[in-house]
Amino acid sequence: MLTKAEKTTQFILEKVSPFFNKHGYTGTSMSDIVKATGLTKGAIYGNFEDKEDLAIQAFNYTIRRAMSNLGDYISSDADGLTKLKNLTSFYKKYYFTEKLLGGCPMLNVGIDSLNHNSALNKRVVEVMNKLILRIAEMIDQAKTEGTIKPSIDSMAYAHKIYAQIQGGIFVSNMLNNDNHLSELMIHIDQMIDSEMIV
Numbered sequence: 001m002l003t004k005a006e007k008t009t010q011f012i013l014e015k016v017s018p019f020f021n022k023h024g025y026t027g028t029s030m031s032d033i034v035k036a037t038g039l040t041k042g043a044i045y046g047n048f049e050d051k052e053d054l055a056i057q058a059f060n061y062t063i064r065r066a067m068s069n070l071g072d073y074i075s076s077d078a079d080g081l082t083k084l085k086n087l088t089s090f091y092k093k094y095y096f097t098e099k100l101l102g103g104c105p106m107l108n109v110g111i112d113s114l115n116h117n118s119a120l121n122k123r124v125v126e127v128m129n130k131l132i133l134r135i136a137e138m139i140d141q142a143k144t145e146g147t148i149k150p151s152i153d154s155m156a157y158a159h160k161i162y163a164q165i166q167g168g169i170f171v172s173n174m175l176n177n178d179n180h181l182s183e184l185m186i187h188i189d190q191m192i193d194s195e196m197i198v
Helices: 004-027 030-037 041-045 051-066 080-092 094-100 105-114 118-145 154-175 179-196
Strands: none
Touching: 004 030, 004 051, 004 105, 030 041, 030 051, 051 105, 051 118, 080 094, 080 118, 080 154, 080 179, 094 154, 094 179, 105 118, 105 154, 118 154, 154 179
């Protein structure tokens, strides 16, 4: 059961997160935040330390929503190779999911914060490193299970896979066409089959 303060915080994040994701830290004004929530500036800052704290928590909220279904695709019950293939299945459909959120938060917030907000950018990099590590863990699991070659450098391939995912998201968004992301996911599947599988 959420307290009244927790409900207010949740409400603010629900209303404000799309602004930060679409318009960035500098592009989201305090008047945008007040207008989106219908709350006073004092009420908002009663729940967050400052605008930077709100932006970081808004990013956390948005990335959790964006990745909420990923857990279903890479269930701990599945074997490592299945998880890797399910990862690409998830991202084949991701373009339309992230469109509803105003774009991919990793891409939007990462680029926006790079030269404008070091604390926010640090948080994006932390999440990125966690995702890359998760992919490496899937590869390690598959190696242990004997389906991926033991000689494969798990972290190197995790970086390679993640770079292709984000590259596909970027190109698809810029050209407003999901085919680019889908084709790169097919390319990752082919890379797994031709280079990684025993």
